[in-house]
Amino acid sequence: MLIKGKTVVLGIGGGIAAYKSCELVRLLVKEGAAVHVVMTAAAKEFVTPLTLQTLSMNPVSTDMWGETLAPARRESVEGRISHIALADKADLVVIAPATADLIAKAAHGLANDLLTNILLATRAPVLFCPSMNVHMWEHKATQNNIGRLKELGYHLMEPDSGELACGYEGKGRLCEPEVIIEKLTRM
Numbered sequence: 001m002l003i004k005g006k007t008v009v010l011g012i013g014g015g016i017a018a019y020k021s022c023e024l025v026r027l028l029v030k031e032g033a034a035v036h037v038v039m040t041a042a043a044k045e046f047v048t049p050l051t052l053q054t055l056s057m058n059p060v061s062t063d064m065w066g067e068t069l070a071p072a073r074r075e076s077v078e079g080r081i082s083h084i085a086l087a088d089k090a091d092l093v094v095i096a097p098a099t100a101d102l103i104a105k106a107a108h109g110l111a112n113d114l115l116t117n118i119l120l121a122t123r124a125p126v127l128f129c130p131s132m133n134v135h136m137w138e139h140k141a142t143q144n145n146i147g148r149l150k151e152l153g154y155h156l157m158e159p160d161s162g163e164l165a166c167g168y169e170g171k172g173r174l175c176e177p178e179v180i181i182e183k184l185t186r187m
């Protein structure tokens with residue numbers, strides 16, 4: 001799929017590789033995509049919404065409770081409840097980094113935050129880009145969850161091997177942003 005002119009929803013999980021998501025946003029915008037970033041609560045511990053808002057030139061969504069608590073903000077600019085609006089407007093959804101926790105939630109259809117609700121509500125192709133410690137990646141629970149994601153029809157980029165932020169060597173590095181974009185163009 002050509003990226004230019006497409007709406008890409010980028011979901012960011014709470015992993016150390018979230019810093020690479022900033023570069024991914026920059027490159028997607030450079031390719032001509034409209035990028036809407038959705039961060040989990042844990043993701044905000046790693047990078048700021050302000051950085052991602054500046055790079056994407058769009059508001060960053062971080063939670064869904066504001067809609068419920070403040071009636072004046074119940075609806076998005078399009079006049080729709082925002083997690084459904086974001087799910088519907090996406091041509092592509094990318095989760096990078098996809099943490100072990102996010103993968104587990106998606107594999108079981110949990111929907112207890114904005115990003116996991118979007119994952120259930122969207123009809124767009126979804127690409128998961130996992131990143132974690134090698135032992136977390138190799139754990140049977142994670143591997144079972146990865147198998148479930150494939151069964152559910154999600155696209156997946158295997159993590160790269162090499163030096164990991166946790167000090168280990170092995171599989172678990174987030175794929176480079178350029179490679180993620182290349183994969184998106186083939187979806």
Ligand SMILES: Cc1cc2nc3c(=O)[nH]c(=O)nc-3n(C[C@H](O)[C@H](O)[C@H](O)COP(=O)(O)O)c2cc1C
Pocket residue numbers: 012013014015016017040041042043098099100101102131132133136
């Ligand atoms: C410094 C630090 C780095 C972390 N890096 C990762 C990581 O790379 N991958 C991962 O799966 N979890 C990582 N975690 C654990 C996640 O932050 C944790 O499981 C969190 O609940 C994930 O939330 P999410 O579902 O919003 O992504 C890290 C935690 C800390 C404190």
